[in-house]
Amino acid sequence: MSRPIRIAPSILSADFARLGDEVRAIDEAGADWIHLDVMDGHFVPNISFGPGVVRAIRPLTAKPFDVHLMIAPVDAYLDAFAQAGADRISVHVEAGPHIHRSIGHIGSLGLKAGVALNPGTPAKMLDYLIDLVDQVIVMTVNPGFGGQHFIGSQLKKIAAVRKMIDATGRDIALEVDGGIDAATAARAIDAGADVLVAGTSVFGAGGDYAANIARLRPA
Ligand code: DX5
């Protein structure tokens, strides 16, 4: 398969006491995008960080900021994350309340717009969104925490989304998020993913980040 594979380390698993250094380190280690997991303690059972942190680390790298919003309702916060330096913003279909409006608004801010599907959410939810989005995130864990196990049933969804994307003929990233290590990365890529989010396997694996990132790329 000749599709380029991009690696997006999630700073959720970074050492927050040294966040700036961590961002510089994954930049130098070859991260393609920086994945930023924003959690509100309401849509998901955990709280992470908001636009202030995104703004603070923005000057430290030129890599695209891939902001994954796990907050509901989400619309009131889209402008703040755009101003903080997001390049791409993804929202969950359940987080709207009006996902079609949210996607349109992200595009109107000049950013790449993504939609995220929880493990229990069918690919069919994309039917009336796929022509509007630049990115689809297939969650391979239930959102809220790093370090969870990859849910294998989602491979079928990745393959279904790959078909939908190819049918559009448009350049839409297919991102897989949760439980990605060298073994699950290979399975996700085989199913059609082309962007791999990785928290624990980059930041929590010990050793150097360049090797941890390289291990996720196809041989
Ligand atoms: C889960 C987040 C993921 C997560 C990935 O809610 O969206 O980005 O932090 O972490 P790992 O790679 O540890 O599963």
Ligand code: ZN
């Ligand atoms: Zn994420």
